[in-house]
Amino acid sequence: MTFEGRRPQTELAALRFLSEDLGLSLTPRVITADLSAGLLVLEDLAPRVPLDQLICRDGVEAHRERLAAFARVLGELGAATAGHEAKYRERYGLLDDSDRFAALWARAHQDAAAVGVPIAGRAASELSAALDELRTPGLFLTLGNGDAESNNCLVHESGPADARLIDFEAAGYGHALLDAVCLYVPGPRWLSVGDPVAAGLADEYRRALARGVPEAQDDRRYGFALAAACASWALLRLQRFGLLDERAPGDHSRLQFVETLESAARTATAHDAVPALAGWLRQVADTLRRRWPDADVDLSDRAYAPRR
Template identity: 40%
Template sequence: MHYLPTSLRSLCFRPAGTIAPRVPSSAAIERLLGVPVQSVDRLQPWSVARVRLADNTTVIVKWSRTADTERAEPARLRAERSALQFLADVEPPLTPKLLASGEDLLVIEDLGPRPSLRELILAGDDRAVVDFARALGRLHAVTAGRAEEYYAGPGAWADPDADLKASLDGLRSGIDRLTDFGTTISSAAAHELADAITEILHPGRFLALTNGDVGLNNYLVGTAGDGRLIDFETAGFRHVLAEMTDLYTPGPMWITLSEPTLVEAAYRAQLATAIPEVTDDRTYGRAVAGGTFIWAARRLAKLPEIDARPAGDASRVHRVATLEAAATTAEPCVSG
């Protein structure tokens, strides 16, 4: 694993919703659960709280963000509810259990004090990375071929076409920003980009439920093999290999894989139980490289906002590092 020193990481990690969100009252939670609440302790900086009930057990409550914060779309809570409902019967569990839900509240199983994978990596322990890859592969394997079931059931409120295209949000604007680097896309690169977009929009057997945000912060580590994926606010059925971008490009904490071979092997072995085509190196490499470049280009859409930040803001370097990571990911496909 590679990551930046604390001084730069602190500049790059910008939690969504910097304005303090509305924390639900004990009375609102009691109405939903039908049991008395002892305490509500918000888990900063997220719109999440640990709630202690009258019997001294705890649950996690998640709520809709207010309109004056980032990521306040009501669909986010509905997407998480739908995904957790759809995955409720998977064994061993991949996610926390959904215990109850209201219009703007979710009550979720409290997994107890588990560190995120990001926290462990920054502490020098990367042993759970392979478990994370297996969990992601299993998520995609157990939901492959089940889009119709999902959109007829828990996800009936959602638009399948919009979910599929979400991987391309901001792409055009990001491509336009490439000129800010003093470069343009060659005709050959434009052709390859068009092919990558076509593949993402026509995933075939690679269509499965994706978390939508597989950052290392969204995997809680338990005992070996017992981690859980969390934060399904942007879940939907999409091309699963386009979700692998966080393994190859620097996330909010600039963590990237220095040697992805073991992680790739673990993920592909799990996914191959449902989609054998993932064992083909060319198929896998082409889809991941295309998805990674699309992600990098989408990240460039924020360049005007980043340019308004003070001189020295590390977000500018982050975008360059993301482009370089995308290029590195594509190299095996070019050489092959």
């Protein structure tokens, strides 16, 4: 296996830290590595298979328990790594590449103007506060996977899921709730992920996280941070507006993008957080529904429908 940039170093550090330094069984163990040769040999997790493949094959209802296991293992990752950042940095010496949230602030205003719905007034103030939360997580500082999606969760096809997380190439210490976004807002694989509260996924994740981050039991703090994390993902996806605008009608990416904006807004509203920012997200979604009539579709009954 070959890698680019710092990805092999990041993957190796995260996996060794979790399995060797913290003694966890949430990921594959490192068998051997030679980064100069681009070689990384990991524990074989078979017969586990990617969760997203099972859902695509059988439908989401057949794998609700495995989705719950995915939510739990994400929370367990955060709980187990809280308070250990100094050990991680001392042992592996990895630092953040840049202040990505400062960059996101500037790009969000640029992209909002391109769509024709500028961020201003109270929405801009709430966005600033939300990005500050993600930049300075305090007691919510944990080691995150960096690509927490169902394709990076391996589970047993039958019996207990015994879930494991893979693909830590973008791992690093940051706000715990960034890894929870995938439960609320669709990632690249799905058109929609439905309602994680009704499905029980929200409680599975939060209970697991709270075992190591008791502040997760604070409704106000937790809700604000979750809304901030979901909004940040919506803003990252907004950077693709120009690309999607050029695609042919019926492209699933348009549907997914509108749902991303609306699900981030729903999450904020459900937690009584950033109301003006949530309103702005809905306004962008409404604007795109009018601009792209093919994306004016109700996805409320299509949780975990694959994106084509």
